[in-house]
Amino acid sequence: MIDMNDLQRIKCTISYDGTSFNGYQVQPDKRTVQQELEHALSRIHKGQAIKVVASGRTDTGVHARGQVIHFDTPLSIPVHKWTLALNANLPDDIVVNETEYVSNYFHARFGTKKKEYRYFVNLSKKRDVFNRNYMYHFPRSLNMSDIEEAAKDFIGTHDFTSFCSARSEVEDKVRTIYKIECIQEDDVLIFRFVGNGFLYNMVRILVGTLLQVGEGKISPSQMLELLNERNREHTGVTAPGNGLYLWEVSYNN
């Protein structure tokens, strides 16, 4: 029997290579990040089931540089040994970067203040075998100033229904985007999105739409109209998961 008063809450910042996972969340008979985390924790706790809470899910093929999770443990282990114990029990496509004891009021999902996603596009004409799982290969010429003009219209507080998967079950589709940056370094285009939260597939639909703007298929002047329509049908394609990284999650202290 575990006395709940003896449980201590632990926050971890983790990275994973999403290539070989069916996303973050546990699904029957599929390899997921959550399943591997809970499996490792169960081993550390001698078979006891430990539930992990993450800042949010990520889809199949989507990567994380700074996903945040929490769990509660009856064990008293010095904090740096927690990192070692977890990494020793995790497969090599998940790495725990940092572990800390936090108050029981900390919540990885409900306490988030700000999230940053980055999306990497390889614009080179040639396929790069070493980046095939880590960037979206999109060998086209893009009008970068059109992309930047269009991106500006997404900044601020909007109802993002048009940029959310129709499969989403979330009711409130209003989110605030604080910042969008488009950085081109040689053949690599990086999109940075910072916001208070993102809907299901939202970053991937925003990227898909911005790339179509860059190709001249959608005019940058249409963005507010697309937002106002609150209709997924007229926005761009969903860019593939392999270019997307959950980069950083910030919390209220």
Added chain:
Amino acid sequence: MIDMNDLQRIKCTISYDGTSFNGYQVQPDKRTVQQELEHALSRIHKGQAIKVVASGRTDTGVHARGQVIHFDTPLSIPVHKWTLALNANLPDDIVVNETEYVSNYFHARFGTKKKEYRYFVNLSKKRDVFNRNYMYHFPRSLNMSDIEEAAKDFIGTHDFTSFCSARSEVEDKVRTIYKIECIQEDDVLIFRFVGNGFLYNMVRILVGTLLQVGEGKISPSQMLELLNERNREHTGVTAPGNGLYLWEVSYNN
């Protein structure tokens, strides 16, 4: 029946991510680069077996940025369509970068003039989940000037028996190294080796030895002695395959 006079020789420059291959060379019941190449060619030739010759083998986990192969074909296909046809039939961890028709005197293995290998070391204290298959993680402090001093002694023509796997069946172990460069960019250390040819595991044993020099476990003044001993037993460990890239192969024209 194929008239040998009607065969045309094709040279391809290819890249592959060695992570999921049991090396280059065909082995029964194992996934290899050669097997995938010959499988793709057989499909293009409607089931006919086509033999591929490479500049040399690479081991399990070893990558190639610029491996060169040749094969002979009865088909007359424009050269840029060859690249497309091959890539359409290859798995996504092999990419054909360039294809050209060459004279029947060209030979991918026997005609090599110069080869370049590069070896990537991640010196960061932290594991990088995205580079785990593409760099050797070696989180130690290194004395770079000792490494550079030691590396100089390998340049030139030497019997490299001490730096060759004991399993090698090659008789002549004399090779010429034209250039060794050690480049450090932040936490990444890159070794460049250019030579007329390299023995089995030679680059990996040279890197393993140079890293031990950098750690102070072997003195840089011992290199000529190690070479002269012609004995594998006193040289450093074999660095892992995941950091090694066959970078470029040059031919006599």
